[in-house]
Amino acid sequence: MPEPLNLQIEEYRAGLEAELAILRRLQRVAAAQRQASDAHDLDALNTAAEERERLMTALVSIEGPLRDIRKRLSESRAIARRLPGYEDALALHSEAVALVAAILKTDEESVQALASAERLRRESVRAVEQGETTLAAYRRVMTTTPGATLVDRRG
Numbered sequence: 782m783p784e785p786l787n788l789q790i791e792e793y794r795a796g797l798e799a800e801l802a803i804l805r806r807l808q809r810v811a812a813a814q815r816q817a818s819d820a821h822d823l824d825a826l827n828t829a830a831e832e833r834e835r836l837m838t839a840l841v842s843i844e845g846p847l848r849d850i851r852k853r854l855s856e857s858r859a860i861a862r863r864l865p866g867y868e869d870a871l872a873l874h875s876e877a878v879a880l881v882a883a884i885l886k887t888d889e890e891s892v893q894a895l896a897s898a899e900r901l902r903r904e905s906v907r908a909v910e911q912g913e914t915t916l917a918a919y920r921r922v923m924t925t926t927p928g929a930t931l932v933d934r935r936g
Contacts, residue, residue: 786857789850790866796847797873800840804880807836811887818894 810833817825854861854870861867 786854786861787864787866789853790861790864790870793847793850793854794866794870794873796843796850797870797877800843800847800877801873801880803836803840803843804877804884807833807840808880808884808887810836811884811891815887815891815894818891818898821898 810829814826814829814833817823817829854867
C-alpha cells in the first residue's frame with residue numbers, strides 16, 4: 782500500500798532541504814573553482830574538484846528516491862496541493878532549481894576563464910618559440926666562420 786500523500790510531501794520536503802544544504806556547499810565550491818581559475822591555481826582547482834565530486838555523489842544519492850516521490854506527487858497533484866506542506870515543498874524545489882542555475886552560471890564563467898588562460902598560455906608558448914627561433918638565427922650569424930666578417934679589414 783503506498784504511503785499517504787502527506788507523508789510523501791514531508792519526505793520530499795526533508796529530501797529537498799538535504800539537497801539544498803549540499804547545493805549551497807556546491808555553490809561555494811563552484812565559487813572557489815572560479816577563483817582558482819582566475820588565479821591559475823591548479824592545486825586549488827584539484828582540491829575543489831575532489832570536494833565537488835564528493836558533493837555530487839551525495840546529491841545523486843538523495844535525488845534518486847526524491848525523483849520517485851516527485852513523480853507520485855505529480856500524479857496526485859490535485860489532491861497533494863491541498864495538503865499542508867505542499868506549498869513549502871514547491872518553494873524548496875524552486876530554490877533548488879535557482880541554486881542549480883547559479884552554480885551552472887559560475888561553472889560557465891570558470892570554463893571561460895580556463896579557456897582564456899589556455900589561449901594566453903598558447904600565445905606565451907608561441908612567443909617563446911619565436912624568440913628561440915630569432916635567437917638561434919642570431920647565434921648562427923654571430924658564429925659564422927672566422928674569415929667571414931661584415932667589414933673587410935682592408936677597406
